[in-house]
Amino acid sequence: MVDVAAAPRAPVTPRRRRDWTPELLSLPALVAILAVMGFPLLYLGWMSLHRWSLVGFDPPRFVGLGNFAQLVQDERFVEALGRTFWFTALGLVSNLPLGLGIALLMHERFPGRSLCRALLILPMVATPAAMGLVWVIMLDPTLGIVRYLLGAIGIDHPPLWLSDPDLVVPTLVAVDAWMWTPMVALICIAGLAALPPEPFEAALVDGASALQRFRYLTLPMMLPTLMVAAMLRVMDLLKLIDIVYVMTGGGPGHLSETINLYNYLAALSYDKIGYGSAIALVLFAIVIACTLVLIRLRRPAS
């Protein structure tokens, strides 16, 4: 793979003039991308500057940056924004250590290891909407298996999980972690496999303990890998919607409403197309900004 990339590219056609073949080959894809992504994004920008509802016959009314100004005063938006960051922070602090832990475990040799690794992919490929509902049943406060298991270890009065105002966000984060921690683990497994063995051998000769080897070798050498995993998780956590929609619908009240869910509701349920477009642009900008920050953070480490 690398060799091909490094080889000087031979002129594929004997003619001297500009070779348009690559452009022609990618033209259909380019047209499709412009049609379903490029143009809609431009349209989104235009809509964000207008007040517009689809029901009724009023044409879109130009309001300049009015929609964006309104965002700042929209308490529900501000709260959803803060909550989304809370989701993201909780997701990161749970997924990364757990994922690295699972990866360290799966890095060791034991019988059935490859089967375990294969099974790790299941939570992240299962249909999130369906699995979210399965979790609703498992978390049921009266009949759920979770209540039973907690009772078995002596916790007789477990919380209401999804109906508890304080616990609804951590509970959703836990379900999200069930889906996506294995992905972090798989990324870390690949990272661990790529680490050079020499430093570890040297440390072993020098009598470093397992904890020291982890603290001074594995962890710093795994930082770039963890950053990649963090970046992917941040991108998806900031956009979290599927499981929230099916498991709580944003409730109780709006206490688990993420920015993406509010965005969907504002634009398509409350029919505020222009306002919803403004939220979507802000959300997009936030995802880009957070990703760029993480890319920056990654640079000195690698």
Added chain:
Amino acid sequence: MRRRLSPQRRRRLGFAVAGWTVTFLLVAPFLWMVLGSFKTTVDFLAFPPVFVFAPTLDNYRQVLADNSFLHYTLNSTIVAAGATALGLLLGIPAAYALARWRRTGIGVVLLLARMAPGIAFLIPLFVMFLELQLVGSYVSLIASHLIFTLPLTVWMMIGFIEAVPIEIEKAALIDGCSLVGVLLRIIVPLTAQGIAATGILAFIASWNNFLFALVLANEKTKTLPVAVLGYIGYNSIQWGTLMAAATFITLPVLVLALCVQRYIVRGLVAGAVTG
């Protein structure tokens, strides 16, 4: 028998126990789902939950007897197959061009597509499809699913095509084969496995997608992830049928995913637009 295990074997045994426990915990929700799909309502309402019971197929009968559920299955299949096929058709030539004549900038576009929230495309697409009177059509669903199947295909296929030795193509060109011929007779056959893996990943991404169908589908064209919501009502949850429906939806995906497990992470990095 009585002899003590050597420290090294004990270590391995410890890792095996820990590794299998973690794996079991991650897989347990699936087991509970499948188990629940065979329970009668009475068994479902038992507390403490029963683990051994007389299994019933009633839940599956109920799900499959519901004509609309089979119709939603057909919808999901049509949309996922369409979006996958179109993604491959458009994506493979583009990936070939990008792999052989490097064009920088594609990485940025792919990254942007990965970062973009689905709703940013959905709002304008909804309005556009409304104008074109296409909301609720398969066309709108398949076209919108290209938003993730196409970048995924291009991203995956660049890797597979770069692994094909360029010398074969040069030889074919010297022998007078056209570029399209090279693509069809050399690249496609030599990356067949990669195409299959890419296709499966795109299919899974499309099959699982919830938000796009929620916005763009109507009662007639809605796909399974949206349809499954119908089993949760305000007051009553038909637990057994919900578990059967969830099993029915996820099982094909799990089987497909295990076939391409090596490529799953690469596919997820390229990423379905999840929300």
